[in-house]
Amino acid sequence: MILGMGIWVFIAWIGTILSAVLCLLYGVYHWVMKPDEKKSSEVKNKQSKKGG
Amino acid sequence: MDIIFFIIFMALFTGMFSIIGFFGYKKTKTAEDYFVAGRKMGSIVIAFSYGATFISAVALIGFSGIASLYGHALLWLALLNILVGILIAFVVYGFRTRKMGLSLKAVTLPEMLGNRFNSTRLQATSGLIIAIFMIAYTSAVFLAISSLFVVTFGIPYEICVVIFTVVVGIYLIVGGLYAVMWTHAIQGALMVVGMLILTVGIYGMLGGVGPAHEAAADMTPIELGVPLGIGTASNPWNFSTGTLAIDKVSNFNHDAAGFLIDTINPLDGQINVDVDQNIIIHFSNKTAPNTKQVSDRFKYTCSPDPGGWTEEWNENYTQATLSHNDFQSGKTYTFEVTDAISGLGSPAGALAPSGLTSMPPMPSPPFLMLLTLIFGVGIGVLAQPQLVVRYLSAKSEKALKKAIPYGGIFILLMTFTAFSIGPLCNVLMAENGLFYPGTPDRVVPLVIEEVFPPWFVFLFLFAVLSAAMSTASALFHTAGASIGRDVYEKGMKKKGSEKKSLKITRVATLGIVIATLIISLNPPDVVAIMTAFFFGLMAVTFLAPYTLMLYWKKTSKAGAWAGMLGGFIFTMFWYVLIYFKTAPQIIGSSMIDNYMVNMLDPIFIGLPVSFVLTYIFSILMKQDKDEQKLMKKSFENI
Numbered sequence: 001m002i003l004g005m006g007i008w009v010f011i012a013w014i015g016t017i018l019s020a021v022l023c024l025l026y027g028v029y030h031w032v033m034k035p036d037e038k039k040s041s042e043v044k045n046k047q048s049k050k051g052g
Numbered sequence: 053m054d055i056i057f058f059i060i061f062m063a064l065f066t067g068m069f070s071i072i073g074f075f076g077y078k079k080t081k082t083a084e085d086y087f088v089a090g091r092k093m094g095s096i097v098i099a100f101s102y103g104a105t106f107i108s109a110v111a112l113i114g115f116s117g118i119a120s121l122y123g124h125a126l127l128w129l130a131l132l133n134i135l136v137g138i139l140i141a142f143v144v145y146g147f148r149t150r151k152m153g154l155s156l157k158a159v160t161l162p163e164m165l166g167n168r169f170n171s172t173r174l175q176a177t178s179g180l181i182i183a184i185f186m187i188a189y190t191s192a193v194f195l196a197i198s199s200l201f202v203v204t205f206g207i208p209y210e211i212c213v214v215i216f217t218v219v220v221g222i223y224l225i226v227g228g229l230y231a232v233m234w235t236h237a238i239q240g241a242l243m244v245v246g247m248l249i250l251t252v253g254i255y256g257m258l259g260g261v262g263p264a265h266e267a268a269a270d271m272t273p274i275e276l277g278v279p280l281g282i283g284t285a286s287n288p289w290n291f292s293t294g295t296l297a298i299d300k301v302s303n304f305n306h307d308a309a310g311f312l313i314d315t316i317n318p319l320d321g322q323i324n325v326d327v328d329q330n331i332i333i334h335f336s337n338k339t340a341p342n343t344k345q346v347s348d349r350f351k352y353t354c355s356p357d358p359g360g361w362t363e364e365w366n367e368n369y370t371q372a373t374l375s376h377n378d379f380q381s382g383k384t385y386t387f388e389v390t391d392a393i394s395g396l397g398s399p400a401g402a403l404a405p406s407g408l409t410s411m412p413p414m415p416s417p418p419f420l421m422l423l424t425l426i427f428g429v430g431i432g433v434l435a436q437p438q439l440v441v442r443y444l445s446a447k448s449e450k451a452l453k454k455a456i457p458y459g460g461i462f463i464l465l466m467t468f469t470a471f472s473i474g475p476l477c478n479v480l481m482a483e484n485g486l487f488y489p490g491t492p493d494r495v496v497p498l499v500i501e502e503v504f505p506p507w508f509v510f511l512f513l514f515a516v517l518s519a520a521m522s523t524a525s526a527l528f529h530t531a532g533a534s535i536g537r538d539v540y541e542k543g544m545k546k547k548g549s550e551k552k553s554l555k556i557t558r559v560a561t562l563g564i565v566i567a568t569l570i571i572s573l574n575p576p577d578v579v580a581i582m583t584a585f586f587f588g589l590m591a592v593t594f595l596a597p598y599t600l601m602l603y604w605k606k607t608s609k610a611g612a613w614a615g616m617l618g619g620f621i622f623t624m625f626w627y628v629l630i631y632f633k634t635a636p637q638i639i640g641s642s643m644i645d646n647y648m649v650n651m652l653d654p655i656f657i658g659l660p661v662s663f664v665l666t667y668i669f670s671i672l673m674k675q676d677k678d679e680q681k682l683m684k685k686s687f688e689n690i
Binding site: 001003004005006008009012013015016017019020022023024026027028030031 | 468
């Protein structure tokens with residue numbers, strides 16, 4: 001028993017928290033590490049609108 | 053007083069959402085504005101709207117109730133909700149869907165399919181499937197939330213249904229997706245606050261994470277609800293206030309898994325019993341009686357009946373002392389325990405055989421039930437048409453990427469908390485002497501009513517109402533778009549100007565709202581089981597053509613038709629003839645009497661079948677030239 005939970009339930013419990021952390025890290029990565037992406041994405045968006 | 057609070061809260065809700073609806077109306081100039089909020093939505097609104105659409109009242113109340121029965125093993129679903137429902141959904145499906153939707157100028161999932169495969173019939177058929185089943189699913193959402201308000205506030209069911217449907221209908225039809233998504237942000241915030249307070253409150257009452265889980269783990273199946281038996285003691289038994297008592301009438305042994313009435317007083321056959329002697333019954337195990345409802349859990353008869361019975365329990369709830377009016381002297385009495393239940397009276401004793409914080413043994417029926425729930429809903433989320441619209445409304449790929457952390461945290465605060473507190477409700481029920489309320493949906497509301505202050509009961513109810521409204525508004529919007537855009541305009545080739553298109557969709561949405569209202573007021577039995585199969589049906593019908601459309605350039609119109617219709621027909625057959633939850637309600641019993649088969653969600657078989665059909669038919673009946681052109685166009689941004 002870990003924190004009152006069986007091992008498989010604990011894996012689900014900690015896995016859920018870690019998945020949320022992973023989502024958070026994904027966001028941080030795209031905020032901090034790739035701030036220039038917004039520009040290129042918007043340009044692409046405009047181009048596709050014109051083209052379509 | 054309750055009614056006054058209800059009126060005040062509803063007036064606030066209506067006022068606030070009407071204002072948002074008005075602003076949405078001002079912003080809605082084109083059909084694209086109405087369908088996908090002009091493709092201008094930012095990350096926070098997308099995340100909240102996606103989450104609030106995904107998490108309905110059924111997820112908050114229904115699934116936390118299911119967790120109270122199956123235990124913390126349901127946390128695997130919370131894991132999939134974040135990992136698959138957010139991360140994989142956005143990264144694998146969201147980005148491409150948005151890009152392809154832009155290239156194909158599509159505003160709904162059916163329109164993406166129709167434009168990609170050059171088939172208005174495909175678009176109209178998928179739109180029709182979506183609209184029909186969404187009406188039933190939305191009715192199920194209103195049915196659930198209205199029933200909750202009926203119990204809490206005592207308001208007639210019909211009034212609740214009319215109020216909720218009209219409020220959602222007004223801001224949706226007027227304000228389009230702008231209003232829907234902005235209200236989702238507010239409703240999502242209310243849901244977060246409600247679930248946070250609830251979770252912190254429950255863990256706080258039970259002494260923190262570890263102690264709370266240990267308390268849940270310590271609850272034995274007997275404490276949870278295995279029926280009480282009558283063991284070594286005689287039942288019924290006789291005693292006499294005179295000098296003669298007849299022999300004992302029976303020595304009834306009940307198979308009770310060790311939870312027994314083991315001693316009685318006066319004893320069977322005892323004579324010269326005092327006229328004022330109390331009847332004392334000792335149980336071999338701790339019971340969890342509710343002092344308010346003690347007569348419901350322990351019934352008995354005494355013949356002849358002296359009357360004036362009162363019950364008193366010892367501190368450990370192992371002994372009941374029954375006092376009464378004086379017996380008559382010189383008489384023989386027969387006393388019988390006629391009904392007794394142990395623990396909470398909850399099915400959790402049987403459904404969580406390894407305890408509330410451990411996985412049930414594999415492959416027991418509870419294990420398969422969990423498996424089907426976890427994968428049915430966990431994977432099914434990937435092809436929900438109402439969620440696909442959220443990707444299409446994003447202003448940029450960056451907005452979708454930035455929505456992922458908000459979405460992950462939002463789902464963590466919804467399903468992770470709901471599935472964590474569900475099993476803990478059993479501990480609080482035992483500590484507060486509460487019984488299982490009969491259905492899992494009532495477990496969390498019961499605990500909240502009993503152990504939280506009244507202000508939180510209101511807050512939580514309106515958080516649940518927010519969850520219901522947000523899901524319902526998204527479903528109305530998608531179903532309205534399916535009928536107006538996909539079926540009427542494209543399927544019947546009635547395309548007109550932007551203004552006309554907008555008008556048609558508003559009228560179609562109004563039609564959907566009215567149809568839902570009529571069904572909700574007189575719900576057929578099938579509506580109640582819609583929540584069980586809506587996710588599965590949508591996933592098996594659309595996931596294969598949708599996935600292959602995004603990732604495999606050779607997917608053809610024939611493949612899409614085969615995958616979609618094959619998946620749809622298979623799922624309908626499975627639910628009607630085989631699935632253990634739905635088949636008994638539709639045809640009386642499942643055609644396969646083996647739980648290893650009939651407990652499986654159709655997603656396990658139907659999804660691979662749908663993928664194989666899409667692939668094989670795409671190989672056999674290749675794309676024509678028009679399809680190839682559209683395929684190239686759809687991939688030009690990817």
